[in-house]
Amino acid sequence: MATLIPDAERNYLADQEAARITHLSLHEGSPGVTGANEAAGGSPAYARKAVTFNAAGAVGPLGASAQPATVGVAWSSEVTFDVDAATYSHWGAWSAASAGTFRQGNVLSSSQSPTGQAQIKLSIGVGPFAGA
Template sequence: MAIAVATTRQSLADNYKTLGTWISVHTSDPGTTGTSEATGGSPAYARKQTTWTSSTGGVANGSQVTVDLAAGTYTFIGIWSASTSGTFIDKAAITSTTLGAQGQLLITPTITIS
């Protein structure tokens, strides 16, 4: 069921963004627990913190983060409650990105409640 009332959608999006601000990158589908998180590299991989802002009609936008990654293929991002460990909140598939050497991935997260 789609949520018909825009202010209700926005209220849900605003609540959702309070659950986690840390963005992760994954080499395959992380399931419901956040498996297959990236590792390694120099500079080393680490989750990056986004700052969520409210929009309208069920949208919350995160600030862009730059994630350092080792050579490899990356297919998902995740949202976590902490920079390490923490609670895995959600995931999103991304266009498969293959790095032949150390590199960076720029991520601008958006939450849309419909």
């Protein structure tokens, strides 16, 4: 039997998850459960980026075509990373700009492989019931 969870509860849980995330990261491989393979180097140097989230279930800050109102999903602002030449395949979410607690990570919608110093833009949606 499927678990029945009202939309208001899905949105509440997504908001709780988003509130624990303050920074996003890029990774050159799977971050696993520890935040491994985080990007480094470059000039200007790579650094985690501060992020904010809208209320779950509402259209995200990038607009309805990029971040449609989705029950159980809180959309993030867009952040821009300075990166060195490498292949970036995953993102991560953290509780701090350095060190901190790794909250989650996943694959990028498509890997990015700049051949020199570049910028990569990223925004994510979080929530335990994404796509619900």
